Amino acid sequence: MNLKIWHKMIIGISIPSLFTLIGGILTYSYISDVKIRHGYVQIADDLKEQVLEIRRNEKNFLLHKDVEYYRYFQDAISGLNKSVNAISPPTVVEIGKDLSLLRGSVPAYLGFADDLFEYYQQEINVVEKVREEGRKLEAFVATGKYSKDLTTSFILNLRRFEKNYVLYRDNVSYNELESALSQINNITPFCFDCVEYKEAIHDLFSTYKKMDEKVNDLQSTGNKLEETTYKIATSERQKVNSFFTRTQQHLVLALILLCILGPFFVNKTASYIVAPIKRLAEITKKISEGDLTLRAPLKEHDETHTLALSFNTMLDQLQLTHESLGQSLELLHAKQIEVEKRASLGFLVSGITHELNNPLNNISLTAETMREDMGEITPEELKEYIQDILTQSERAKNIIADLLEFVGTQKTTVMEKMDIVNVIEEAIRLVANELKVAGINLKTDLPNSPFFVYGNHGKLEEVFVNIIINAIHAIKNEGTLTINARHDTVTNHIFIHISDTGHGIPEEHIKNIFEPFFTTKEAGEGTGLGLSVSQSIVREHKGEIDVESEVGNGTTFTIKLPLSGIR
């Protein structure tokens, strides 16, 4: 997606905010739902309370059977009816079929109560009728008009059964009365005066039967009312509970989601926002490590795009500068080499000039003296002058020979495998006489076995002779010359150390001693080519020559040469 960083940030902030808002609204609606449900519970509890009141009045009515209790009973029922009808239709729908059932049952219940009250009114009349007919039958039997078996005592007994039945209304008293009545037929089958009483009793029986049925109906309906209200209250309470449980579960779920998704989302958003910056940073790092050809990717269309653009422009320029700098450096290097070449050539030429000019000057001065004094020169003087000219010519010739030697080392030399220890020993033999004359004490520590080097015997010998002669010059009178050789088994090199106890080399001369014609010696004593030639030879043998010196204490030259293969 081609989004700017601040767009990404707005999205990153609004998405979690939206989630929080939705969560808040959901929780709010849950809570208000719970509040409404709680109202239903209240209604259900009220109904239950009212029904219990009705049942209490029902009991009283059934006990007292009079108008007063009937009124109380009626009031209670109509109270419930009013409450039920006052409940708003949406609430009725919400609470459900139980409430509709309750609504339907209340009028029925009231009807049963009315019927029962009517039966109670009738009961008084029926009972009065039975008592009247009973009294009449008593009076009739007393006349003795019918069978003597229908005695007064039998009737009295019958009336006792009748009284018991009205009082107890149980099965025992009913059976006693019933059997007594049927005995009348056995005693006097055609007793017309008994008929009225019999009918009254049967009326009583049927009235009681109907009454009992009604009471049953009333009570069962009452029970039903009680059960229904109880059911409503319980179910509403359950609903509230389940609401709480559900809300709780949702909250827990939301929390878990927040815990899991929160960090993930934050991380995703953050990396989404910083991704282009990170890419740029990585490129910068790589570039700083040296690869100037890298460029920042330009695919981002946000604020980093311009940044990357300017960055790349900067890099282009940097690369250009870098390249031209490199070229300049190369040029400079080439120039420097050129200058160095010229300098060393110049040094060489000026050295040669000086060295040759001196003997030439001596020759010319001698010749001029001879010309000026032609007549006055004695034969001895003439001999001396001629000798001087010869000596100075020899000196000039030697300089040229040294120079040719120096130039010659630049050319190819015949190389062969030969024992370096032997070379050192021969060099020492060559200078042995000079050492003896100078009174120098020689100490050597050389290997007993040969060490083979690929090289030129004569040239390497010259190196050692040069260095030993320098040491002799440095020692002058008495001193010690130490020569030893060590094999470095790791690099397979041989290290030859030549130390003297001479006057040493001042710090400022150290860098010059390997230059051709550098010498501190007086004219005729040294040309300054010894070390320069030696260095050329050692390098030709892929070796190194090094010096360490302390003024007043002495000098050590170290020659390092590679050994050829296995010994």
Added chain:
Amino acid sequence: MNKTRIMIVDDEPIVGKRLKRLLEKDGYEVEIFTKGSVALEECDRKHFDIVITDLKMGGVDGMKVLETVRGKNPDTKVIIITGFRKMESSNEAFIKGAFDYLVKPFKIEDLKRIIKKAESELKNSSGQ
């Protein structure tokens, strides 16, 4: 009239020996030295009108001789004789007050001409 006193310093004895003979013939008083240090000591004791010195010498070299002599006695004329080609050390020598600079090998006439020139300058300055 006093003879002109000339000092010659060169580490090669042959140079002094030949020059002494050639110059004394022309009536100069010549003393030769092969060590710069010894020559300078002699300078403290005696006055020299002209000092002819080599440049490259072990120990006290010609440049040092030039400096010391000019420092002690600005009237003394110092002539440099050396195997080095002119440009290399002549600049330094002239800056330090050398009277002239002669490259070896030189002709004796050239040296004599320079000495004459130095003498006339010496006379001019002492005459005024």
